Amino acid sequence: MKKITNHHFKETYISETLDNGLHVVLWQKPGFKKSNFVFGTPFGGRDHDQKDEHGNVHSYPEGVAHFLEHKMFEKEGKDVMEEFSSMGANVNAFTSYDETAYYFSTTNNPIKPLNLLLDFVQELTITEESVEKEKGIIIQELEMYNQMPDSRLYSELFSSMFDIHPMKHDIGGTANSVNAITLDTLYECYKLNYHPSRMILVGVSGHDPKELMEVIKANQAKKSFERPYQASRIYVDEPIKVHTAKKQIEMDITTPKTVIAFKTPGIIDSKQAELYEWAITFGLDVAFSPLAPKYQEWLDQEIINDAFSYDVEFSKDYGVVVFSTETNKVQAFYDMVKNELQHICEFDEVELENMKRRVYGSNVTSLNSFEAISVGYMRSYFAGVDFFESLELVNQVDKALIEKASQFIDLENTCEVEIQPKNGK
Numbered sequence: 001m002k003k004i005t006n007h008h009f010k011e012t013y014i015s016e017t018l019d020n021g022l023h024v025v026l027w028q029k030p031g032f033k034k035s036n037f038v039f040g041t042p043f044g045g046r047d048h049d050q051k052d053e054h055g056n057v058h059s060y061p062e063g064v065a066h067f068l069e070h071k072m073f074e075k076e077g078k079d080v081m082e083e084f085s086s087m088g089a090n091v092n093a094f095t096s097y098d099e100t101a102y103y104f105s106t107t108n109n110p111i112k113p114l115n116l117l118l119d120f121v122q123e124l125t126i127t128e129e130s131v132e133k134e135k136g137i138i139i140q141e142l143e144m145y146n147q148m149p150d151s152r153l154y155s156e157l158f159s160s161m162f163d164i165h166p167m168k169h170d171i172g173g174t175a176n177s178v179n180a181i182t183l184d185t186l187y188e189c190y191k192l193n194y195h196p197s198r199m200i201l202v203g204v205s206g207h208d209p210k211e212l213m214e215v216i217k218a219n220q221a222k223k224s225f226e227r228p229y230q231a232s233r234i235y236v237d238e239p240i241k242v243h244t245a246k247k248q249i250e251m252d253i254t255t256p257k258t259v260i261a262f263k264t265p266g267i268i269d270s271k272q273a274e275l276y277e278w279a280i281t282f283g284l285d286v287a288f289s290p291l292a293p294k295y296q297e298w299l300d301q302e303i304i305n306d307a308f309s310y311d312v313e314f315s316k317d318y319g320v321v322v323f324s325t326e327t328n329k330v331q332a333f334y335d336m337v338k339n340e341l342q343h344i345c346e347f348d349e350v351e352l353e354n355m356k357r358r359v360y361g362s363n364v365t366s367l368n369s370f371e372a373i374s375v376g377y378m379r380s381y382f383a384g385v386d387f388f389e390s391l392e393l394v395n396q397v398d399k400a401l402i403e404k405a406s407q408f409i410d411l412e413n414t415c416e417v418e419i420q421p422k423n424g425k
Contacts, residue, residue: 001213006388011367014209018220021197021228023381026213027373032206035110036370039121039201040101042233042382043193045171050192053230060189061180062166063138063173066095068186070134071126072102080120089113095171099382100193101375110207111215118201118219124190128183139175149253149419153324157259160244161415165236165318168243192231196220202377204370235317240265242415250422255305255326257419260334262341264319264408270383273314274390279397279405280312280321282355283344288323294340303332321409330418338411345403352402356394363391 001016013027048060072093073080084091089106091113102121104113145151155170162168172178203212242263267273286292288310298304308325323337366372380387 009364009367009388009391011388014213016213018196018217020220020223020225021195022216022220023200024213024216025200025202025377025381026209027202027204027377028209029204029206029370032370033107034105034370035107035114035203035205035207036103036105036374037110037114037117037201037203037205038101038103038374038378039117039199040099040378040382041193041199042099043189043198043231044096044098044100045169046097046166047193047233048166048169049234050231051234052192052232057234058188058192058231060185061173061177062169063171063177064181064185064189065100066172067134067138067178067181068189069093069095069100069102070138071131071186072121072124074126074130075120075123076125080116083116084113087113087116091117097167097171099378101378103371103374105370110203110205110212114203114212114215115219118216121194122196122223122225124187124194126183126186131181131183131186135178135181138172138178142170142172142175142178145170145172147251149251149257152249152251153257153259153417153419156247156249156419157261157322157415157417160247160417161242161261161263161320162318163239163243165238167318191226192229195225195228197228198231200378200381202374202381204373235266238266238318240410240413242413245414246416248418248420251419253419253421256328256330256421257307257324257326258330258333259322259324259417260337261320261322261415262409262411263413263415264314264321264410266317266319267314268316270316270385271389271393273316273319274383274385275393275396275401276405276408277312277314278359278394279402280344280409282352282359282397283402283406284310284312284321285355286347286351287340287344292340298336301329301332303327303329303336319408334414334416338414341406341409341411344406345399347399349399352397352399356397359394360392363394366391 001014003014005012013025015025017023043065045065048062050058084104088108089104091104093102104117106113159168304325310323312321327333377387380390
């Protein structure tokens with residue numbers, strides 16, 4: 001068992017990899033009654049193709065990770081959520097493109113819900129009948145999201161932007177792919193991705209971490225697991241050009257919603273990817289945040305509204321820079337974004353240092369959030385990045401790095417998606 005103390009942030013946690021391969025991180029918050037635990041696997045919406053240790057490729061219908069997350073809560077004769085509730089704990093789960101995570105929070109003693117979290121995630125007991133029933137529930141959920149304009153805007157964006165990358169598919173899949181999921185599919189995915197050696201348990205609590213570690217070890221010692229399977233993610237050679245440059249659909253809305261995105265190459269090194277994300281984000285903050293000189297002008301001219309946002313993301317095999325808003329002046333919005341992107345390096349060092357201090361302060365403040373620590377640590381672990389180092393990357397950004405990172409943005413390689421009101425209303 002290792003004890004890690006970061007004197008700069010004044011934070012301490014212990015970590016240990018158990019005999020069965022489960023990696024456990026327990027973050028101590030002395031004086032707090034609250035506890036938050038996350039139990040995660042690096043199996044997400046993008047992983048409908050995986051490679052095992054023998055080089056065999058396992059292919060599943062889109063949406064399988066999300067479907068499996070739903071079924072994990074099914075236990076014969078038991079209501080898992082009700083059990084957590086009876087212990088004074090709130091439980092939930094999420095599936096992203098990169099991971100599936102199960103978590104709970106409580107202000108009571110965390111030992112009983114901690115044991116329950118470990119137990120229900122480490123056992124899959126489902127039937128063909130229940131799988132068939134779940135299909136209808138998930139398809140209804142997909143249809144609901146498809147009727148939500150903001151959700152639809154981004155699903156249409158990713159399906160238009162990517163050619164072969166799994167990001168082109170919705171995390172939940174489609175009605176056809178959900179109907180193709182079988183009992184055997186779910187058990188195979190579970191076997192490949194839910195072995196303790198594939199997972200991490202992160203706890204943030206005021207409770208004694210050594211006592212919690214003993215509870216976890218005792219829980220795991222009672223169980224036997226099949227040999228670990230070395231499932232690995234398949235990264236794709238996604239074409240750099242967008243698949244479909246423009247798309248327009250109609251929905252029952254009053255003001256057009258639109259997004260313009262720039263597709264970039266991926267960055268294999270996770271630390272460099274995160275560093276470039278920060279660099280471009282700083283450049284965008286200079287040009288597009290409410291502090292930008294023209295921001296009020298854009299609002300006054302109704303080129304953007306309060307829904308205006310932007311984001312940057314780099315992964316090993318893709319990169320995107322995205323801008324969205326609601327506006328009747330769609331082309332003016334596109335022109336504005338492309339024009340201002342040419343000036344994101346036009347700022348002085350004092351301005352950059354002020355932004356870095358604000359962001360660094362926000363990173364420090366995030367350490368007061370139990371959820372931000374547990375989920376953030378899980379994601380850093382799966383990405384192979386040190387959590388504390390990740391918080392401090394912002395200090396490595398300078399003007400030269402922003403100029404270098406901004407060269408990834410090809411102003412001609414864009415994907416533009418609009419949702420217009422039906423019948424021109």
